[in-house]
Amino acid sequence: MKRLLIIICIVSILSSCKDDRGLVVGKIKKASKLATTEFTIDKIVYGVKRKRLLWVVKLNEAKFLAHSKAIVKAGVDLEKLKKEDVDIQGKSISLKLPPVEVINFSYPSEFFARDTLISTDAFLNKISLEDQEQFFQDAEIDIRNSLKHMNIVEATQKKTRLMLENLLRTLGYQEIYIDFHEGELIPEILEEEVGV
Incomplete structure (x- = not known):
């Protein structure tokens, strides 16, 4: 009789752990929109168009300078969290978590x-509209390819950690350990992809 009672207790504890894990995953997925950060990146766009005589003698230069901004929204897609990414041991x-990634990247022309x-x-050497578009396109590619060198991943991980620690403490957990999977922040654009 005691054996049967012990087995029933162990089964109920194990099943409650599984239910807790499902509950935790559900609560975290609901908080997914909160695990984002937004950054505004100022970019100076500079370009020079050189005029040459017979491709050898430099005649003059037309210069272009503009100010622009990119808006980057980064986050952790908590919808990708799986049950096996959660380990519960009592109050621990x-x-x-899934890796930090760029959710939205915009380079709006109203900020040019x-x-x-x-x-x-x-x-006899003017910066055309096509030249300007090329300078802005080059600047956008430069911003996108430089994002991995900025503090975006660390800042987003820190915000996500704080938000989830608060959420999990309200659920009664006292020891909370949060780590992130490795991943690509944003796909890099190579020069050959844009036909440079």
């Missing part, structure tokens, strides 16, 4: 402002 919980003091056309 360990989480292995040409600097008229430095931007100059030269004799």
Whole structure:
């Protein structure tokens, strides 16, 4: 009789752990939208168009300078959290969260402002609209490829950790360990992909 009672207790403890894990995963997934950070990146766009005579003699240069901004929203897609990423031992919980990734990247033209003091056309050498578009496209690629060197991953992980620690403490957990899977923040754009 005692054996049967012990087996029933062990089964009920194990099943309650599984239920806790499912509950925790559900609560974390609901908080997914809160695990994001937004960054505004200022970028100076600079370009030079050189005019040459017979491709050898440099005649003059037309210069272009503008100010621009990119808006980057990064986060952890908590919808990708799986039950096996959660380990519960009594009042202790360990989480292995999905990697930080860029959720939205925008480089809106309304934040483009040409600097008229430095931007100059030269004799028979003007910066065309196509030239400007190329300079802005190069600047956008530079921003995207530089994101991994900025503090975006660390800042987003810190915010996510704080938010989840608060959530998990309200669920009664006293020891909380949070780690992140490795992943690519944003796919890098190679020069050959844009036909440079």
